[in-house]
Amino acid sequence: MLKDLEVFVAVVAAGNFSTAALDLDVAVSSVTRRIEGLEQALGVTLFRRGSRKLVLTDAGQFFLGTARNVLSELSEAREAMSNSDAELRGQLTVAAPGVFGRMHVAPAVQSFLRTYPGIEVDxxxxxxxxxxSVDRVDIAIRIGRLTDGELIASHLAPLRRLLCASPGYLEKYGRPETLKDLLDHECLTVSSKPTPRGWWTFPGLNRGAPLPIKGRLQCDDTETLLDAAVAGFGIVHLATWLVDERLRRGELVSLFPSEDGSAAKDAPAIHAVRLPGRSHVKKARLFLEHMRDHVGTPPYWDQTSSRGPEATRNR
Structure with a gap:
């Protein structure tokens, strides 16, 4: 199967069987048999055969990313094993969204540096x-749905959002008993249009579209919305990784813990992504393992929201 994947990727790069055969130093008939066998094994057609050039089908385009990742992972594993005794030194570049990075990646980087004193992190x-590729980043943290099939993605945690309000707000305006009651409350949301996917959206409600909530405050910064909720200005729908600390301190109350949407088949998540074929493979793998251990299963920020304010972190 691995040889079939190599031939498939070579044919995509060459654009036809004959050029791929020359590149691989094999007969054209061998390339043809490999592709036909792969299509039969997968149960799909990978190429549309034209008079001049092969064109990938939708299935072929989807499978291409997987094939490249498998071959890259194998190559990197061989490299890592051949250099398993090499001293770990040099720089590793990690990128993350601002708020999430400050709250959850930076502490992991600090403990990583203590564990591996020969490695530097940018x-x-x-x-x-x-x-x-352009920014020469080894690992990037992505929150939401992945759209780049060229990247190797490692799942870190589900992305859960909770409806939260301060005890003061609930005392003054009452607690919504159903999700539809949100329409009668002050809701704090982002000012960008359309509403980001997943915000104020709940299974089986409003045909999958965001609820038409209203509120006097909109902002493009989630930390500002969080602070406003704590101050009693309304209800927020924010990620558990952001509201965890405030829930533990009792500054916010989770209103509908079971309505987070993370169980949906296409639910967004938090991933660490990297480019296949980049250098620093072993250091990148070590950081990913360290990050997974730091986050935990379930993530430490979900332990509070699922068990209540009395829960404590266990990192």
Whole structure:
């Protein structure tokens, strides 16, 4: 199967069987048999055969990312094993969204540096979408749905959002008994339009579209919305990794803990991504393992929201 994947990737790069055969130093018939066998094993057609050039089908385009990742992982594993005794030194570049990076990645980087004193980390915190190749980043943390099939993704945690309000707000305005009651409350939300996917959206409600909630305060900064909720200005729908600390301190109350949407098949998540074929493979793998251990299963920030304010962190 691995040889079939190598032939498939070579055919995509060459654009036809004959050129791929020359590149691989094999007969054209061998390339043809490999592709036909792969298509039969997968139960799909990978190429549309044209008169001049092969064109990937939708299934072929989808499978290409997987094939490249498998071959890259194998190559990197061989490299890591051949250099298993090499001393770990040098720089590792890690990128993460600003707030999440400050709250959850920076502490992991600090403990990583203590564990591996020969490694240096360049931690870059920014909310812009990092191009790993252009910005020469080894690992990037991505929150939401992944759209780049060229990247190797490692799942870190589900992305859960909770509806929260301060005890003061609930005492003054009452607690909503159903999700539809949110329409009668002050709700704090982002000012960007349309509403980001997953915000104020709940299974089986409003045909999957965000609830048309209203509120006097909108902002493009989630920390500001969090502070406003703590101050009693309304209800927020924010990620558990952001509200965890405030829940533990009793500054916020989770209103509908079971309505987070994380169980949906296509639910967004938190991933660490890297480019196949980049250097520093072993250091990147070590950091990913360290990050997974730091976050835990379930993530430490979800332990409070699932068990109540009395829960404590166990990192």
């Amino acid at each position: 931690l870059r915190l920014s909310d812009r979408l990092i191009d790993l």
